[in-house]
Amino acid sequence: MSRKYFGTDGVRGRVGDEPITPDFAMRLGYAAGKVLVAAEHDSLHGEHPAVLIGKDTRISGYMLESALQAGLTAAGVDVRLTGPMPTPGVAYLTRALRLQAGVVISASHNPFEDNGIKFFSASGTKLPDEVELAIEAELERPMKTASSRQLGRVKRVDDAAGRYIEFCKSTFPNDLALRGMRIVVDCANGAGYHIAPHVFHELGADVIAIGNEPNGMNINKECGATHAETMARAVRKHRADVGVALDGDGDRLMMADATGQVMDGDKLIYAIARHRKETGQLDGGVVGTLMTNLGAELAIKALGCDFRRAKVGDRYVLEQLQENGWQLGGESSGHILCLDKHTTGDGIVSALQVLAALRGSGRALADYTRDCPAFPQILINVRVAKGFRLDGQAEVQQAVSSVEAELGQTGRVVLRPSGTEPLIRVMVEGQDEGLVRRSAENIANAVKVAAGV
Secondary structure (H helix, E strand, O other): OOOOEEEEOOOEEEEOOOOOOHHHHHHHHHHHHHHHHHHHHHHHHOOOOEEEEEEEOOOOHHHHHHHHHHHHHHOEEEEEEEEOOOOOHHHHHHOOOOOOOEEEOOOOOOOOEEEEEEEEEOOEEEHHHHHHHOOOOHHHOOOOOOHHHHHOOOOEOHHHHHHHHHHHHHHHOOOOOOOOEEEEEEEOOOOOOOHHHHHHOOOOOOEEOOOOOOOOOOOOOOOOHHHHHHHHHHHHHOOEEEEEEEEOOEEEEEEEOOOOOEEOOOHHHHHHHHHHHHHOOOOOOOOEOOOOHHHHHHHHHHHHOOOOEEOOOHHHHHHHHHHOOOOOOOOOOEEEOOOOOOOOOOOHHHHHHHHHHHHHHOOOOHHHHHOOOOOOOOEEEOOOOOOOOOOOOOOHHHHHHHHHHHHHHHEEEEEOOOOOOOOOEEEEEEEEHHHHHHHHHHHHHHHHHHHOO
């Protein structure tokens, strides 16, 4: 059964357009309340089930937060509010406070005009497909407000930011510190603006914070993990040792070395894997995705690690890690999972694991990742009409087959729809950059013709 509203990372879209409207958010809150806490009700000894709501810094977060509150309380669910909080912070607090579910209002790396709603289970993990399907089924049923005695209540969580800061710090080795290290921290004017700088500073670093003045409309705007060049420029300007860039909801990470060279998720995962392998802390192999660079795969295997690819999306990386009993995986985009530290991808925690590798080895980031080459990889996003499907597009398949024949064993083609936007992502990878670029453009043009754009 296909999902109507949920993509690979919750429900997302342009604010004011279905489904990102106050009416839908209220109905979604009610449906989620009915589904997520139904199994918990009998074990709560008469107490109301409780759900945590956090959000990023988008101006539309106020509207959606209020609508979700209305739906959840109408279903008889108590609500706990954190205010601005990174997505992984909501996952942690949901688990730490023993609540029945967590909700994040965020569109992650998207511009401020977009927003979204995603959920975490009581254990701090993203919801499996079957639960999202159950919520969608509940959305088709009419709302029936609980009796006045059974309505939920709403409260703020005291010191939510402080609790999460202490959790992040706890994932860094006790015998190491960041003293003597100058770090640029780009918060993307997002949910980590009042958290990330404190984490690195309290571990001893000299912190230069940028992207830490959100105004509701500047989230991800020419800053953060999706515009890592801003962080890289700041590293050079301030002569920092390293740069850290988060995205709007704090679950993605990009870093830069002292020269301002940007390191994507592949290189950062390699750094973490290398350190853990060298210190005997790597339990199992590493999971990447279809988009993981072939150079990174070969470098990780050269460490003596198993490597497997999952579908794109950190939820699928998580599923494969759990199936194999492994701990480390992630995506080129900067979603990195360290399951021995957290239940979900966390930009701050992942940065601390990379910094632990550098402090533990006594080496610089560029030197430590030198053996992880990046093969030329061209990604072209083709915007299409909502609902466009690649299935049965013969001209597209012909273009892909032609490129694959020319690349042979020295490259890869990945063609897939985005899970969060009306885009077809065309990725071609290989050793010859000119050939890779021409091949990607040929396939992208075939997609445009098929889509009529």
